[in-house]
Amino acid sequence: MFAVQYDRFGGPEVLHLGTTDAPQPQAGQIRIRVHAAGVSPVDVGLRFGRTPMAAHLPLPHIPGVDAAGIVDEIGDDVDGVAVGDHVFGIVELATLGGASAQFAVLQLWAHKPATMPWAQAGAAGTSIETATRALDLLDLRPGMTLLVDGAAGGVGSIAVQLAAARGIHVVGTARPDNHGLLNQLGVTPVTYGPDLPSRLDALGVTRIDRALDVAGAGSLSELLDLTGDPTAVVTLADFTAPTHGVRLSMGQLAGEPDGRHGLPVAGELFTEGRFTVPIEADFPFEKAADAHRTAEHGPRRGKIVLTVDDVRER
Numbered sequence: 001m002f003a004v005q006y007d008r009f010g011g012p013e014v015l016h017l018g019t020t021d022a023p024q025p026q027a028g029q030i031r032i033r034v035h036a037a038g039v040s041p042v043d044v045g046l047r048f049g050r051t052p053m054a055a056h057l058p059l060p061h062i063p064g065v066d067a068a069g070i071v072d073e074i075g076d077d078v079d080g081v082a083v084g085d086h087v088f089g090i091v092e093l094a095t096l097g098g099a100s101a102q103f104a105v106l107q108l109w110a111h112k113p114a115t116m117p118w119a120q121a122g123a124a125g126t127s128i129e130t131a132t133r134a135l136d137l138l139d140l141r142p143g144m145t146l147l148v149d150g151a152a153g154g155v156g157s158i159a160v161q162l163a164a165a166r167g168i169h170v171v172g173t174a175r176p177d178n179h180g181l182l183n184q185l186g187v188t189p190v191t192y193g194p195d196l197p198s199r200l201d202a203l204g205v206t207r208i209d210r211a212l213d214v215a216g217a218g219s220l221s222e223l224l225d226l227t228g229d230p231t232a233v234v235t236l237a238d239f240t241a242p243t244h245g246v247r248l249s250m251g252q253l254a255g256e257p258d259g260r261h262g263l264p265v266a267g268e269l270f271t272e273g274r275f276t277v278p279i280e281a282d283f284p285f286e287k288a289a290d291a292h293r294t295a296e297h298g299p300r301r302g303k304i305v306l307t308v309d310d311v312r313e314r
């Protein structure tokens with residue numbers, strides 16, 4: 001099969017399109033012919049060899065943890081899906097990759113809504129599960145106001161919609177260029193940076209019940225001041241969280257023992273017209289290095305994705 005891969009850590013130039021053996025699904029897994037695969041900050045950090053997880057990464061490595069495609073093989077102990085079904089999901093997270101190839105094995109998936117573009121489906125898996133897990137931790141109740149710091153990025157743009165679908169009023173920080181996107185997503189936009197409370201005052205936002213930090217930009221003290229309660233704040237990206245008594249949510253998916261998780265919920269919301277996956281840029285697989293450059297440097301408005309030629313929207 002063809003696969004985007006790298007044989008050594010480094011800049012985007014280490015990525016190349018090569019060939020390798022197709023993976024086989026194990027029990028509880030399915031294999032798809034990939035139509036689209038997401039490119040996320042975690043893929044960039046791994047490729048540079050910067051994250052601690054990189055020390056355990058066998059090379060050559062196929063980057064990408066999110067993919068969508070057509071089921072072509074099914075492992076043992078799998079129900080509810082058939083060869084030929086259109087699905088979107090997440091690779092086995094322990095492998096930290098494998099999505100940007102002709103075939104990929106998924107550990108967690110849901111049926112892709114018929115009207116959901118492949119690019120959106122392929123880019124969304126871990127962002128949906130990460131956002132779902134973080135929102136679950138925040139014990140949200142309808143009518144509350146949630147502040148999302150970093151609301152226009154890959155995870156933030158998904159978290160704000162999943163929160164709104166739970167009956168939450170969402171205020172989101174972004175650079176001014178991205179306020180239009182947040183308005184479209186039903187979010188009250190505000191510019192990030194120091195002195196956030198006075199900008200919220202100016203907008204007439206008098207109360208923040210919960211806060212989700214997706215940016216990791218050093219705002220935890222301010223978010224604590226705004227909510228008045230460390231248990232009302234969760235971060236996905238700030239490793240100083242323990243010093244603030246704030247929870248840092250990492251790694252595990254939102255999946256529960258009964259198999260319920262965020263992907264089918266997001267799929268249903270998409271079908272109802274209440275959810276979309278903002279796509280910043282869509283590249284062919286042979287331009288994977290350009291996709292990684294975009295993921296690294298931004299500017300960002302949603303997700304970056306690789307799609308195979310016959311499904312890319314031009």
Ligand SMILES: NC(=O)c1ccc[n+]([C@@H]2O[C@H](COP(=O)([O-])OP(=O)(O)OC[C@H]3O[C@@H](n4cnc5c(N)ncnc54)[C@H](OP(=O)(O)O)[C@@H]3O)[C@@H](O)[C@H]2O)c1
Pocket residue numbers: 040041042126130149150151152153154155156173174175178192193214215216217235236237249250251252299300301302
């Ligand atoms: N814990 C987990 O399980 C988990 C899972 C996935 C991702 N993450 C982490 O979560 C972070 C975000 O991931 P992502 O995929 O959403 O990244 P992304 O697409 O690059 O989005 C990051 C967002 O941060 C915003 N931002 C930049 N500077 C900011 C500041 N000073 N204050 C507030 N916001 C600021 C940007 O907003 P503008 O574009 O408007 O400037 C951008 O939209 C990354 O660090 C990633 O590693 C953690």
